[in-house]
Amino acid sequence: MTTTTVRDAVMRLLRDTGMTTVFGNPGSTELRMFRDWPDDFTYVLGLQESVAVGMAAGHALGTRSAAFVSLHSAGGVGHALGAVFNAFRDRVPLVIVAGQQARSLIQLRPFLGADEPAVFPRPYVKSARQPERAEDVPAALAEAYRIAMTHPRGPVFVSVPEDDWDRPAEPVAPRTVHSAFTADPDALAALAGRLADCARPALVVGPGVDDEDALEPVRALAERIRAGVWISPLSGRSGFPESHPLFQGFLPPVARQLAARLAPYDVVVALGAPVFTYHVADEGPPLAPGTELFHLDCDPGQAAWLPTGTSLVTTLRPALARLTGLLKEPDRDPPPPRPAPVPARARGHITPELFFDLLRARLPHDRVLVEEAPSHRDTLHARVPVQLSGGFLTTGSGALGWGLPLAVGRALADRRRVVCVVGDGSALYSVQALWSAARHTAPVTYVLLDNGGYAAVRALGCRIGITSIPGTDITGIDFAALAESFGCPAARAEHAGELPAALDHALGRGDDAGPFLLHLRVTGSAGTLYGPWAG
Numbered sequence: 001m002t003t004t005t006v007r008d009a010v011m012r013l014l015r016d017t018g019m020t021t022v023f024g025n026p027g028s029t030e031l032r033m034f035r036d037w038p039d040d041f042t043y044v045l046g047l048q049e050s051v052a053v054g055m056a057a058g059h060a061l062g063t064r065s066a067a068f069v070s071l072h073s074a075g076g077v078g079h080a081l082g083a084v085f086n087a088f089r090d091r092v093p094l095v096i097v098a099g100q101q102a103r104s105l106i107q108l109r110p111f112l113g114a115d116e117p118a119v120f121p122r123p124y125v126k127s128a129r130q131p132e133r134a135e136d137v138p139a140a141l142a143e144a145y146r147i148a149m150t151h152p153r154g155p156v157f158v159s160v161p162e163d164d165w166d167r168p169a170e171p172v173a174p175r176t177v178h179s180a181f182t183a184d185p186d187a188l189a190a191l192a193g194r195l196a197d198c199a200r201p202a203l204v205v206g207p208g209v210d211d212e213d214a215l216e217p218v219r220a221l222a223e224r225i226r227a228g229v230w231i232s233p234l235s236g237r238s239g240f241p242e243s244h245p246l247f248q249g250f251l252p253p254v255a256r257q258l259a260a261r262l263a264p265y266d267v268v269v270a271l272g273a274p275v276f277t278y279h280v281a282d283e284g285p286p287l288a289p290g291t292e293l294f295h296l297d298c299d300p301g302q303a304a305w306l307p308t309g310t311s312l313v314t315t316l317r318p319a320l321a322r323l324t325g326l327l328k329e330p331d332r333d334p335p336p337p338r339p340a341p342v343p344a345r346a347r348g349h350i351t352p353e354l355f356f357d358l359l360r361a362r363l364p365h366d367r368v369l370v371e372e373a374p375s376h377r378d379t380l381h382a383r384v385p386v387q388l389s390g391g392f393l394t395t396g397s398g399a400l401g402w403g404l405p406l407a408v409g410r411a412l413a414d415r416r417r418v419v420c421v422v423g424d425g426s427a428l429y430s431v432q433a434l435w436s437a438a439r440h441t442a443p444v445t446y447v448l449l450d451n452g453g454y455a456a457v458r459a460l461g462c463r464i465g466i467t468s469i470p471g472t473d474i475t476g477i478d479f480a481a482l483a484e485s486f487g488c489p490a491a492r493a494e495h496a497g498e499l500p501a502a503l504d505h506a507l508g509r510g511d512d513a514g515p516f517l518l519h520l521r522v523t524g525s526a527g528t529l530y531g532p533w534a535g
C-alpha cells in the first residue's frame with residue numbers, strides 16, 4: 001500500500017535534482033502542489049508568467065542546472081510563451097509544470113482548462129506531455145529534468161491536472177545521465193589536417209561554448225593555431241575573452257556582411273555556433289568562395305539545416321581536447337588585434353558611447369552583464385569587452401522582455417551583483433520583475449537607456465527607406481518613480497557631467513543591497529542598425 005503522494009514524490013525529486021527554488025505564478029489549478037509547502041523551498045513569484053520564466057532562465061544559466069517553473073493553466077502558458085521561445089532557442093534547461101483543471105472536469109471544457117495542453121507550447125519545448133495517470137507524474141517530471149539537461153539543453157513541459165497532487169505515487173529513484181559525446185575520431189583527424197595545412201584559420205564562437213563551459217578549451221585551440229576569433233551573430237552568451245589579442249569582433253546578422261568578414265580566412269571552425277543567424281534579409285552566398293566551414297555542435301538538427309560546410313555532431317569539450325592534442329604550433333602570424341574604439345565626448349547630453357566608456361572603466365572583470373537594449377548592442381560590444389564565459393547574457397532569439405527578469409534570476413543564482421543594461425522599450429515588457437528583485441533583495445543594478453521608443457525598429461526602418469513608423473514612440477514614463485513604486489530605489493541623470501557620480505553610486509552597491517535602477521536619458525544613438533541596405 002503506497003503512503004506517499006504525487007506531491008511528496010515530486011518534492012523529493014526536486015530536492016534530488018537541486019530544483020528547490022520554484023519560479024512561478026500561482027492559481028487554483030496549482031493549489032494542491034502547495035499543501036504543506038516545505039521550509040527548504042523558495043518560491044519566487046513573478047507577477048506575470050513570462051517574468052517567472054525569464055527569472056528561472058537566469059537562475060538556470062547561473063547555476064548551470066535546470067530551474068523549475070510553475071505556470072498557471074492555459075492562460076499562464078500563453079503569457080509565458082515568448083520567454084519559452086527564448087529559452088528553447090537559447091538552450092536554457094527548464095522544467096515547466098503547468099496546472100491543468102481536474103481530470104473529472106476536462107470533458108466539460110471547464111473555466112481555466114487547457115485543450116490539448118501538450119500541443120500548446122510546441123514547437124518551443126524539447127518535449128511536452130500530460131501523463132496518462134496521476135501516479136506517473138513524478139516519473140514524467142524526472143524524465144523532463146533529464147531531457148532538459150541533455151545536450152542540446154532546453155525547456156521541457158509537463159501538464160499536471162490539479163487533483164493529481166494528492167493522489168498516491170511511488171517516489172522515483174535518482175539517476176545519472178552522462179550526455180557528453182565525441183565526434184568520429186577520423187572526422188576530427190581530417191579537420192586537424194585541414195587546420196594544420198591552412199593559411200588563415202578563424203574560429204566562430206557561439207552560445208554553445210558557454211552552454212558547455214568550454215571557453216578554456218576554445219582559447220587553447222585558438223592560441224595553438226593562432227586563429228582569429230569571432231562571436232556568432234546575435235549570440236545570447238559570451239564564450240571568449242574579448243580583450244584577447246586574437247579576438248576580432250562580432251559577426252553581423254546580415255548575409256553579405258557576414259561573408260565579407262569571414263572572406264579573409266580559408267578555414268573557419270564554428271564552435272557551438274549556428275553561424276548564419278540573420279536578422280534581415282539580404283542576397284548572396286553564405287560564405288565567400290575561398291572560405292571552407294567546419295561546424296562542431298551537439299545538435300543534429302542544426303547540423304542538418306546549416307546551408308554549407310562540414311558538420312561534426314559532438315559536444316565541444318571532448319572534441320576540442322582531442323583536436324587541440326592533434327595540432328602543433330604552426331608557422332603563421334596571428335591576425336592583428338581589433339582596433340580600440342575612439343573615446344567618447346564627455347560633454348552635453350549623455351550618449352550611449354559615453355555611458356559604455358564609463359561603464360567599462362567601472363565594471364569588475366568578473367561582473368555579469370545582462371543586456372536588452374537592441375539599438376545599443378553594437379556600441380556595447382565595441383566598448384565593453386567581456387572576459388567571462390556567460391559574463392554577457394542577452395536574448396539570442398529576439399523575444400523582448402527577457403533581460404530584466406533574466407538579471408533577477410542570474411543574481412539570485414549566486415547572490416553576486418549583476419549589471420543589466422536595458423532599453424526603455426524592452427523594460428516595459430516585463431517591468432514588474434523589479435518587484436520580484438526588490439522582494440528577494442536581488443543584487444542587480446539596472447541602467448535604463450531611454451531613447452524614447454523602439455529605436456531598433458526605427459533604425460531598421462530607416463535602413464530600408466521607411467522613416468515614419470507608427471507605434472514606435474514611447475514618452476511620458478517616469479522610470480525612476482515606476483521602479484520606486486515596485487520597491488526598487490532609483491535615480492536619474494540627463495547630462496554627461498552627472499554621469500560618473502551617478503554610475504559610481506549605482507554600481508558601487510554591495511551584493512546584499514538589493515536592486516537599484518538608474519534612468520538615463522540618452523541621445524544620438526543607433527543611426528542605421530547594420531549599415532545601409534545594399535539590396
Ligand SMILES: O=C(O)C(=O)c1ccccc1
Nearest residue numbers: 374398399400456457460
Ligand atoms: O526586429 C525586431 O522587430 C525586433 O523585435 C528586435 C528584437 C531584438 C533586437 C532587435 C530588434
